[in-house]
Amino acid sequence: QLVESGGGLIQPGGSLTLSCVTSGFSVSSNFVSWVRQAPGRGLEWVSVIYTSGRTYYADSVKGRFTISKDNSKNTVYLQVNSLRAEDTAVYYCAGYISGKPYWGQGTLVTVSS
Amino acid sequence: EIVLTQSPGTLSLSPGERATLSCRASQSVSNNYLAWFQQKPGQAPSLLIYGASSRATGIPDRFTGSGSGTDFTLTVSRLEPEDFAVYYCHQYGSTPWTFGQGTKVEI
Numbered sequence: 001q002l003v004e005s006g007g008g009l010i011q012p013g014g015s016l017t018l019s020c021v022t023s024g025f026s027v028s029s030n031f032v033s034w035v036r037q038a039p040g041r042g043l044e045w046v047s048v049i050y051t052s053g054r055t056y057y058a059d060s061v062k063g064r065f066t067i068s069k070d071n072s073k074n075t076v077y078l079q080v081n082s083l084r085a086e087d088t089a090v091y092y093c094a095g096y097i098s099g100k101p102y103w104g105q106g107t108l109v110t111v112s113s
Numbered sequence: 114e115i116v117l118t119q120s121p122g123t124l125s126l127s128p129g130e131r132a133t134l135s136c137r138a139s140q141s142v143s144n145n146y147l148a149w150f151q152q153k154p155g156q157a158p159s160l161l162i163y164g165a166s167s168r169a170t171g172i173p174d175r176f177t178g179s180g181s182g183t184d185f186t187l188t189v190s191r192l193e194p195e196d197f198a199v200y201y202c203h204q205y206g207s208t209p210w211t212f213g214q215g216t217k218v219e220i
Contacts, residue, residue, distance in 0.1 A: 033210065043150070043158065043201055045210040056208040092157065096205065100163045101148055 001025070002093050007107030010083055018078040018107060020093030028071040030097050034078045036089035037106075046091070049076060061087075083111045115140045117202050119213035126218065132189040134216045136202035141182045143206030149178055149187045152215075153198045161200075162187060192218070 002025065006018040020032065033048040047057045047067040055067050066079040076093060090106040116139040126132055136147070145165040150158035160169040162178030165185055175190040189196055197220055202213040 033205070035212075037158075042215050043203070043212040045203075045212060048205075048208065048210060058209055090157075099144065099146055099205075100167070100169070101160055101203075101205070103157060103160065105157050 002095055002102060002104035004091060004093050004104045004107040007091060007109045009110045009112065011113050012084060012111055014083050014111070015079070015081045016083070016109060018080065018091055018093075018109070020076040020078075020095075020104060022074045022076070022095055025074065025095045025097065025102065026071075027069045027074050027076055027095070030095055032069065032076040032093060032095045034067065034076075035092045035094055035103075036087075036109075037092070038086070038089040041089075044089075047078065080109070083109075085111050087111050114209050115142065115204050115207055115211050117204060117211050117213035119200075119202055119216045121216060122214070123217045123219060125220070126192055127220065128192050128194055130192050132187075132192055132196070132218055134187040134189075134200055134202075134218075136180075136185040136187070136213050138183040138185070138204060140207075142185075142204045145181050146204060146206035147178075147180070147185050148203045148205065149176075150201045150203060151196075151198045152201065158201065189218075 001023045031050045034046040049067045064082045069076045092106045094103045120135045147165045149162040152158045166178045177188045
């Protein structure tokens, strides 16, 4: 099970930290990604952190978002900075065990003044 | 970047009919790490198929994923009323990971 939290209403230029707490799933031995969906739009991959700790980002968030994890807490984080209106979306975390995805229910981030 | 192109954009069918959805990748999908998701209005995406052809837990056997390399297909053998939704394919074999633009299956 994966449970996201940390979303909310934030002004343009602001920052948030999203959390993805996992249970029955080890972030130390499986990779985890973040995916988002803007209102009325399709799914957009945001970032992934592999078991090695190596990270990758979509071009649209590179330099503004940072993914990290705490193996001891089985938690993955997404630090989102310099937020823009177009970052408004439901953010989902997804864990992958032997190639099988497990998704959370998402947390809504609204960027508006 | 692997671009996933789904076709058709919209599929208009009736309950009981067969639905065939296509997902074509611009490059070969590594490890056949290709998944299909179903999304209904106001709900989170729900996993149907992973690894191109493995059905997720609890998914009825009327849903079948097939294909490899660059061409993938999701088939719904007989549409039930609850199957009318938007379907996305997703590759997670190569970064940047990508999604198709979606196929809407409507009555």
